[in-house]
Amino acid sequence: MFQDILITGLINGGIYALLAVGFSLIFGVARIVNIAHTGFYMLSAYAIYTLLNKAGLSFFYAIPIAVTGVTLFSLVAFKLVIEPIREHESAVLIATIALALVFQEGVLLIFGGHFLGNPTLLEGKMEVLGVTVTYQQSLALAVVSLVLLGTWVLLTRTRLGLAIRATANDVEVANLMGINVNRVTMATMAISVMLAAIAGAVVAPLYVMEPLMWLRPLVIILSIVVLGGLGSIKGSVIGAFIIGYVETLTVFLVPSGSFLKGAVSLGIMVIVLLFRPEGLFGVVFEEER
Amino acid sequence: MLILAPLRIAASYLWREVLPLPSRAAVLVFVLAILGLPYLVNDPYFLRIAIMTSIFSVFAASWDFLSSYSGQVSFGHALFFGVGAYSSAMLNHHLGWNPWLTLPLGGGVAMISGVMVGYLCQRLRGSYLSLATLSFPLILTGLLFLFPEASGGELGVSGLTPLVRSRVGFYYVVVLAMLVLNFGLWKLGDSKIGLILHAIREDEVAARASGINTVRYKVMAFAVSALVAGLSGGLLAHFIRSVGPSTLEVALSFQAVIWGIFGGVATIYGPILGVFLLYPFTELLSLFGSISEYRLLMFALVVLLVLIFMPEGITPWIRDKLETECRRCKSPNVFTRHECRICQADLR
Numbered sequence: 252m253f254q255d256i257l258i259t260g261l262i263n264g265g266i267y268a269l270l271a272v273g274f275s276l277i278f279g280v281a282r283i284v285n286i287a288h289t290g291f292y293m294l295s296a297y298a299i300y301t302l303l304n305k306a307g308l309s310f311f312y313a314i315p316i317a318v319t320g321v322t323l324f325s326l327v328a329f330k331l332v333i334e335p336i337r338e339h340e341s342a343v344l345i346a347t348i349a350l351a352l353v354f355q356e357g358v359l360l361i362f363g364g365h366f367l368g369n370p371t372l373l374e375g376k377m378e379v380l381g382v383t384v385t386y387q388q389s390l391a392l393a394v395v396s397l398v399l400l401g402t403w404v405l406l407t408r409t410r411l412g413l414a415i416r417a418t419a420n421d422v423e424v425a426n427l428m429g430i431n432v433n434r435v436t437m438a439t440m441a442i443s444v445m446l447a448a449i450a451g452a453v454v455a456p457l458y459v460m461e462p463l464m465w466l467r468p469l470v471i472i473l474s475i476v477v478l479g480g481l482g483s484i485k486g487s488v489i490g491a492f493i494i495g496y497v498e499t500l501t502v503f504l505v506p507s508g509s510f511l512k513g514a515v516s517l518g519i520m521v522i523v524l525l526f527r528p529e530g531l532f533g534v535v536f537e538e539e540r
Numbered sequence: 541m542l543i544l545a546p547l548r549i550a551a552s553y554l555w556r557e558v559l560p561l562p563s564r565a566a567v568l569v570f571v572l573a574i575l576g577l578p579y580l581v582n583d584p585y586f587l588r589i590a591i592m593t594s595i596f597s598v599f600a601a602s603w604d605f606l607s608s609y610s611g612q613v614s615f616g617h618a619l620f621f622g623v624g625a626y627s628s629a630m631l632n633h634h635l636g637w638n639p640w641l642t643l644p645l646g647g648g649v650a651m652i653s654g655v656m657v658g659y660l661c662q663r664l665r666g667s668y669l670s671l672a673t674l675s676f677p678l679i680l681t682g683l684l685f686l687f688p689e690a691s692g693g694e695l696g697v698s699g700l701t702p703l704v705r706s707r708v709g710f711y712y713v714v715v716l717a718m719l720v721l722n723f724g725l726w727k728l729g730d731s732k733i734g735l736i737l738h739a740i741r742e743d744e745v746a747a748r749a750s751g752i753n754t755v756r757y758k759v760m761a762f763a764v765s766a767l768v769a770g771l772s773g774g775l776l777a778h779f780i781r782s783v784g785p786s787t788l789e790v791a792l793s794f795q796a797v798i799w800g801i802f803g804g805v806a807t808i809y810g811p812i813l814g815v816f817l818l819y820p821f822t823e824l825l826s827l828f829g830s831i832s833e834y835r836l837l838m839f840a841l842v843v844l845l846v847l848i849f850m851p852e853g854i855t856p857w858i859r860d861k862l863e864t865e866c867r868r869c870k871s872p873n874v875f876t877r878h879e880c881r882i883c884q885a886d887l888r
Contacts, residue, residue, distance in 0.1 A: 278667070284667055284670070284671075286794075332844060332848070335848050335851075336847060336848060336851040338851075339851035339852060341613075341801045341805060342801060342847050342851040342852070342853075344797065344801065345797055345798050345801045345802065345843065345847065346843075346844060346847055348794050348797065348798060349798070349840040349841075349843045349844045349847075350840075350844070352836060352837075352839070352840035353837060353840045353841065353844070355836075356834070356836045356837035356840065357837065360833060360834070360837070466790060466791075469790075470674065470675070470678060470790060473671045473674055473675075474671070474674075474675055476671070477668055477671045477672060481667055481668060481671075507685070507686065510682055510685035510686065511682045511685075511686065513678050513679075513681075513682055514678060514679045514680075514681070514682025514683060515682070517675035517676075517678055517679050518675075518679055520672070520675060521660065521672060521675060521676075521679070524660075524663075524664060524668070524672055525660060525663075528663040528664050528668065529668070530668070
């Protein structure tokens with residue numbers, strides 16, 4: 252039981268962290284509340300399913316193809332749908348909701364509403380310090396930690412990362428300093444969706460897929476980024492693991508906990524907000540006028 | 541003569557203030573059309589769509605009042621709808637109270653929930669508030685599943701007493717409620733309170749510096765909006781005679797956002813038009829067997845397409861085409877006029 256909680260919480264937290272970091276990035280740079288964010292995660296999982304079962308590719312080809320494909324697709328969608336209405340904030344908001352609905356209905360029409368599963372990538376399990384872990388789970392953990400580390404390096408050690416952080420801090424000043432804000436926004440969109448697509452690839456062999464699979468993680472990552480502080484990467488990661496463990500603990504320890512796991516984690520977010528309205532690691536912004 | 545005097549005032553008001561402006565004339569036509577609808581079409585399915593549309597238009601208007609007047613964009617508006625529907629349904633089902641009593645009580649419970657949420661959220665602003673409100677209906681859903689004896693769990697509560705037995709009678713109850721509530725919201729938004737809410741949305745610090753108790757007004761916006769949304773939820777519960785967890789779903793909250801922004805925010809009539817265009821559209825699509833699978837997809841695509849051309853929503857776009865604002869006295873005029881109908885200033 253203890254091992255189960257440890258491992259499941261770690262995996263859930265990791266996947267939430269990937270999703271929440273991407274969501275945070277695009278919110279910070281472009282101030283877009285991207286409701287379609289987990290839609291890309293779903294698309295990636297379904298793309299992998301198609302490439303595995305219809306095209307007969309192996310996982311090692313399917314995952315990179317799916318991740319790049321979804322990322323390119325997101326850039327096209329951004330150019331066509333979001334960019335023309337960028338200056339109207341509310342329009343952008345429902346454009347992303349509508350995009351998510353389009354994804355959901357598209358998946359429903361092509362694949363049907365029933366549950367689909369992928370074969371596992373690696374069979375077998377191993378024992379680490381007396382805790383049994385399947386190879387599949389350890390691979391997921393390895394991928395998640397590598398990608399998170401990579402994102403951190405990208406953001407703090409490269410010129411692009413500097414540009415992204417500068418734009419997130421103040422768009423106008425970043426523009427005046429010679430940063431091409433439009434290009435940075437596109438790059439951030441690509442990175443953000445790529446993180447979501449990788450999360451989808453990690454999830455594809457672990458969980459079952461259905462056309463509504465985007466909705467639950469969406470609600471959870473929204474609460475995570477609010478809990479951690481909007482736009483704060485560190486806050487997103489820590490918030491993701493807090494919520495991941497809270498959910499797992501509720502499922503394992505509370506009777507009929509699977510009904511309550513959403514309610515408990517959202518309740519924790521509300522309680523944190525009551526004491527720290529800007530989230531755990533959020534900065535208190537001067538009111539934007 | 542004394543009896544005729546109010547009539548004459550009404551006629552002159554109609555002639556001077558309503559008919560010269562296309563938008564007000566359109567509202568008049570709409571009210572007359574919706575009141576006369578059962579005489580034109582007496583098809584029960586059609587009336588059902590009209591009733592649902594009216595109920596959801598109240599819901600969308602209440603979202604607009606909270607989100608665009610006071611600037612507290614709610615992503616969890618289904619909470620108030622669901623609280624109104626559930627409390628009205630549970631009082632009716634478990635205690636056997638008359639629906640005419642449980643409906644306003646449901647609205648009252650929703651209003652209390654609105655005050656609670658508004659009070660909890662008073663320190664949050666912008667996106668934080670939106671994302672935090674999203675969680676409240678989900679928390680309540682979790683709690684409902686925890687007490688399946690009272691809430692019916694997944695299936696909800698069914699077998700409620702309808703307000704009126706006949707469908708046409710129910711239609712008139714809903715339509716009258718819709719007109720009163722929507723017109724009331726619009727009047728409130730146009731009043732001094734609405735002005736104060738606009739001020740709070742634009743600059744809360746400045747509003748507070750001008751001596752406005754911003755917290756009180758923001759919580760009040762939550763209360764009013766929740767009351768109206770709760771009443772619409774109760775109406776729906778007593779119309780379809782059952783209530784389930786779908787009244788608290790994220791999808792319904794998002795639906796309110798889509799209707800509101802599609803119609804045009806901060807207008808009250810915008811979201812109403814949004815519902816009257818989009819809801820029957822999706823319902824009518826489901827009549828055609830082969831297309832019905834695509835209806836949500838087409839709904840989303842239509843919303844996307846319309847937004848790309850009219851990013852401010854549909855009513856501001858139409859209004860700007862039909863009316864010009866007088867530069868001197870700020871009163872609206874038909875686009876065909878060359879001088880203002882109030883102050884005779886040149887409009888060109």
